[in-house]
Amino acid sequence: MGPGVKEHETETGGRKNVRLISYFFLLNISSLLAPISGFAMKSCKISYNIAICKKMKLTAVPRDIPSAVKGFDLSSNKISRVHVSDFENLPGLTQLDLNRNSISLIDDGAFANLISLNKLNLNNNKLSELGADLFHGLSNLTELRVSKNKIKAIKDDAFRSLHSLKILSLSNNKLSSVPCATRNLSNLLELDLSSNNITKLGCDDFANQTKLKHLDLYQNRIAALPECVFKDLVRLQVLKLQSNGLSNLNGAFKSPLPYLKQLLLNTNKLTAIKHGEFSGLWSLQNLSLHENQISQLYIGSFVGLTNLTHLLLQRNLIEETNVSKGVFNDLINLRSLELRDNHIKYRNSTSLLQAPFSQLSRLEMLAMPTQHGKGGSLLPRNLLQGLTNLLDFNIRDIHLFSLHKDMFNYTPQLTNLDISSNELQDLSPDWFSQIPNLKSLYISRTSLTSLDYLTDANLTKLEFVQARKNEYSVISEDIINSLPSLVFADFQGNGFTCDCDNAWFIQWIQNNNQTQVFDAYNFKCNYPVNLKGMKLLDLDIRLCSVDTGFIMFISTTCSILVFMLASFIYHFLRWHLAYAYYFFLAMLFDTKHKNKKPPNQYDAFVSYNANDEPWIMRELLPKLEGEQGWKLCLHHRDFMPGKPIVENIVDAIYGSRKTICVISRRYLESEWCSREMQVASFRLFDEQKDVLILVFLEEIPTGELSPYYRMKKLLNKMTYLSWPRAAGHTELFWEKLRQALRTGQDRVDEHFPLNVVDSQR
Incomplete structure (x- = not known):
């Protein structure tokens, strides 16, 4: 019986195991075909195979969670301890979030049944130590986050079972050194040890981390780097070392880190960048050195960084002598250079012997430093020489009071310019x-x-x-x-x-x-x-x-009225206006004559028409100048060449004691003769004495004089000489003319306004 019973029991147990495995298989299949939803629970809810128990003020892990769930969110509760039985019925769980609880204790083996778990979040709890068996059974875990706890110690074999782990975050804890346990994680891709109390690094701290791509060590207390510290990180792409207090790099980056693309060294205490300091980083694209105490840059400080595209150097102690000696010449692919808040200050706009950025033809963004101290600054005219592809130029707050007119001759592609403050x-x-x-x-x-x-x-x-x-x-x-x-x-x-x-x-x-x-x-x-x-x-x-229509109406009306007025004046008043003009001109020349010229330069000015010149030359001139000795002014002989005609006429009339008008029909038709008579008439009125002598060469009936009202008016007031009437008595004619030239006391009572006729003499 005994052996038979045992055989039966063994068979029964085997069948049970088969049924159990079948049950789990069918359960998993059903969960894939029909996601769990609407499951009745006291404190949680199910949505798309995820049990959500967030912010429920739970103090313990609920036990009524369906075993088929894939995700379990227990964040932001008040759980203080994780028991070994809390997750034993959830073998299919892939994501577990215990973030923001009060967990200070986790039983050994608490996660042993979570063989499918990929992601575990233990951030923001109160763990102080990671024990040897804490993560036992998590062979498929790829992401572990234990940030913002109080971890001071980690057992050397705490991660021995996490062979698939790729992301590990231990930031914001109290670690004083890089835990030895991480050396066993040969598949690790990302390691975050930032914001701890790490004071120094050793040559073996990252041993076996040949696949690591991202390493965060910022906000620790690392003062120096050993030369060998990164020797195994042959695939590292991102390294963050900012805010540590680093004062010496010790050649840590001279050894090859062939894939490193981003290196953050800002907010440290570096004072100089030595020659070849980054010579092993030939793939580096982003280098942050801002907020250090760098005062010395050398030729070769950036040698090897031929692929660097972004360089941050703001908030250091760099002076213009460091910038102007070719320290950037090796950065032939640089796209962005930040130099604000340094001690670079130029005092004049003359050219530099060596343009500091002349080799950076691919640079697209340049920010010059904020100036410190008193006094304004001027940028050298060739500061931007070589920057043919510059797009963004920032010179905000540099105490600049002027820019050279040729400053932007070198930057034709510039699209953004900041000259504020x-x-x-x-x-x-x-x-x-x-x-x-x-x-x-x-x-x-x-x-x-x-x-x-x-x-x-x-x-x-x-x-x-x-x-x-x-x-x-x-x-x-x-x-x-x-x-x-x-x-x-x-x-x-x-x-x-x-x-x-x-x-x-x-x-x-x-x-x-x-x-x-x-x-x-x-x-x-x-x-x-x-x-x-x-x-x-x-x-x-x-x-x-303004009402545009009204303005157009007013403008049109005014234009029409002006046109009508101009037409009326032209047809009816043009002679009066012309006369007024010459009247004023005569007054002007009269004043000029009285102030500048001696009187009586000539005895008489002879006003005549050119057609009557033969009589003037044959009869008048020989008699008056030849026999009687008078000095006459003739326009063809005595007018000054190049001088305006009107001015010559006025000067001749006022420069002679008298004016002799030799009148003929041609004379009356001549506009220049008319002007001469008008000026003489004005003088007659002005001086109130006999300065005008009229001599008629032809008998002109009174009816023909009607159009020449000024001449007719003169004849009504004064006597005149007639050459035709003197036929046979010419001696008497010349004697009377001689007497007229001698006398000067006769007065006249009429005002004779000027007349203007626009035609040739």
Whole structure:
């Protein structure tokens, strides 16, 4: 019986095992075909095969969780201990989240049945030690996070069973050294030991980590690096060592780290970068050295970094002598260089002997340092030489008060320019003509009073303008129209004038659909004083608007009236106006003559028509000059060449004691003769004495004199001589003319206005 019973029991046990395995298989299949949902539990819920018990104020792991769940979220509860039986019925669990509890104790073997678990999160708990059997059974675990606990010690074999682990986070604990347990994790890809109390590193700390790609060691207390510390990290791509207090690299990066692409060494105490310090990092692309105490850079400091694209050096003690000696020449693929907050300060705009960035032809972003100390700065005119592909230039807050006119000759591709927080008094359109591709312009806090320079800058591609806290009072239509591509404008903090000068700007803000004017509804008035503090957009601009139709009506009406008036004057008053003009001209020359010329240069000026010149030369001239000895002024003989005719006439009349008008029909028709008589008539009126002698060469009936009312008026007031009537008595004619030339006491009572005829003599 005994053996038979035993055989039966063994068979029964075998069948049970087969049935159990079949049950789990069918359960898993059913869970794949129909995810668990709607399962009745007291404190949790099931969603897509995940048991969610988050923020339920649980103090222990619930026992009513279906065994088929794949995920279990117990985060943000009050669980203080994990028991060995808490997860024994969840063999299919792949993700377990115990983040943000109060766990200080985990029983050995508590995770032993979780053979399918991939991710375990124990962050933000109170664990102080990781024991040898804590993670027993987690052979498929790939991600383990135990950050923000109180871990001081880790048993050497705590991870012996985690052969598949690829991500391990132990940050924000109290480790004083790199745990030896990590050396057993040969498949590890990411290791986070940041924010611990690690004071030094050893040559074997990362032994066997040949697959490690990401290593975080920042915010520890590491003062120096051993030369051999990274010797096994042949596939490392990212290394973070910032905020440690490092003062010496000891050649740790001279040994090859052929795949390293990102190295963070910022916020340490490095004072110098020695020659070849990074010569083993030929794949490095990003190097952060900002917030150190670096004062010395040497030629060769960056040798080997031919693939470096981003270099951060801001907030150090670098001086201009370090920058200007070719220390960056090895960085032939550099795209971004940050130098702000150093001690680089140029005092003049003359050319440097060696342009500091001349070999960085691929550089796209350059930020120059904030200046310290008193006094303004000037950038050397060739500072940007070689930067033919520069896109972004930042010279914010460098106490700059001027820029050389050729500063941007080397950067034709520039699209972003930041010159904010400087002491610039004016900007030249010439600068912008060198950078026609500019898209973003930052000009805040520059004390500029106007944006008028933009109207001539030809910035047709400019899309973004930030011009905060300046002294702009008016934004004109010309300024906005000169920026056809503008899509964003920031004018915060300017003191606008609230009057009609800004009416167009206000209307544009409210109606334009292309440009966003940032915070425009909070723009405030600064002028006039009675409106100070009022919002700009509250200004009523209706009184500033102009009725275009009304203006056109007024303009058209005025134009018609002016045309009609001009036509009337031309047809009816042109001679009066011409006369008034010459009357004034005669007065002007009279004053000039009295002040500058001696009187009586000639005895008489002879006014005659050119057609009557034979009589003048044959009869008048021989008798008066030859026999009687008078000195006569003749236009063809005595007028000064090159002098205006009117001026010659006036000078001749006022420079002679008398004027003899030799009148004929041709004389009356001559416009220049008429002008001569008008000037002589004015003198007659002005001096109130007999200065005019009329001699008629022809008998002209009174009817023919009617059109020449001035001549007719003169004949009614004074006697005249007639050459035709003197026939046979010529001696009497010449005697009377001689007597007329001698006398000068006769007065006249009439005012004879000037007459102007526009024709040739």
